Amino acid sequence: MYNGVKTVQHSIEWGEPVITVSLNYRLNYFGFLASKELIKDNAAHGGGVGNYGTNLIN
Amino acid sequence: MAKNITADVGKFGKVTGFEVSDVVEFRGIPFATIPARFRRGERITALSDGSHDATKYGPIPPQNPEDKGRTHEMWLFGEYVKTFWAVESQRTMSEKDCLNLNIVTPKDAIGSNKKLPVLVWIYGIPTCYGGLMSRRRICFREQFQIYV
Numbered sequence: 694m695y696n697g698v699k700t701v702q703h704s705i706e707w708g709e710p711v712i713t714v715s716l717n718y719r720l721n722y723f724g725f726l727a728s729k730e731l732i733k734d735n736a737a738h739g740g741g742v743g744n745y746g747t748n749l750i751n
Numbered sequence: 752m753a754k755n756i757t758a759d760v761g762k763f764g765k766v767t768g769f770e771v772s773d774v775v776e777f778r779g780i781p782f783a784t785i786p787a788r789f790r791r792g793e794r795i796t797a798l799s800d801g802s803h804d805a806t807k808y809g810p811i812p813p814q815n816p817e818d819k820g821r822t823h824e825m826w827l828f829g830e831y832v833k834t835f836w837a838v839e840s841q842r843t844m845s846e847k848d849c850l851n852l853n854i855v856t857p858k859d860a861i862g863s864n865k866k867l868p869v870l871v872w873i874y875g876i877p878t879c880y881g882g883l884m885s886r887r888r889i890c891f892r893e894q895f896q897i898y899v
Contacts, residue, residue, distance in 0.1 A: 696776070696853060696855065697776070697853065697854075697855030697870070697872070698771050698774055698776060698855055700855070700870065701774045701855045701856065701857060702772065702773065702774055704857075705773055705774070705857050709868075710857040710860065710867055711867055711868045711869065711870050712854065712855065712856045712857075712860065712867050712868070712869045712870070713853075713854070713855045713856075713869070713870045713871075713872060714852055714853070714854050714869055714870070714871045714872070715852060715853045715871070715872040715873075716782065716850075716851070716852035716853075716871070716872075716873060717809070717811055717812055717849045717850060717851055717852065718812065718849075718850065718873070719785070719792075719812045719813075719846070719849060719850075720812045720813070720814050721813075721814060723788065723789075723812060723813055723846060724812070726789060731789050734789070735789070735790060735791070738786070738787075738790050738791070739790075739791055740791075741791045745785075745789060745790065745791055745792065748791055749783050749791060749792045749793065749794050750791050750792070750793045750794065
């Protein structure tokens with residue numbers, strides 16, 4: 694979606710208003726690199742490996 | 752000039768966006784911090800300085816501009832990839848500050864307690880490039896309480 698403006702404008706015209714949210718996440722190696730070493734490294738920091746993209750810690 | 756509109760999001764802080772006809776656009780609101788490379792992001796529950804200027808897009812995640820020329824992508828998405836990079840390549844990349852989001856809401860939803868459906872757009876595969884201006888996305892729909 695180029696941005697949400699058109700979508701929301703149409704939603705209002707249709708009488709079914711919505712809110713749109715679009716978000717960034719890390720890509721490529723920054724987002725998805727995985728290895729045994731990274732599992733160890735991450736163990737003390739909330740765990741998780743191979744998906745730093747959208748997998749957040751509360 | 753677009754008129755600026757500030758939404759008070761309680762404990763999260765004040766976010767200043769701008770109106771576009773009957774909708775309000777908020778850009779580049781930080782939603783998580785990145786403690787280090789290859790670590791999971793940590794959700795932000797309050798803005799560090801209590802307010803955010805959401806009239807400008809935030810940085811996009813680091814990515815290789817050379818990806819725009821990859822043969823299979825040009826073959827599959829040709830014009831799309833070209834258009835995407837024409838816009839996106841002018842934006843700042845940041846590894847630490849790329850976790851930001853854009854919100855667009857109807858103007859009369861600001862300050863209202865009425866619940867509206869929220870469309871969340873997450874740009875999809877390939878995972879090598881993308882950014883908030885990206886059009887190819889997965890879409891899902893959920894009910895949220897509006898806080899703006």
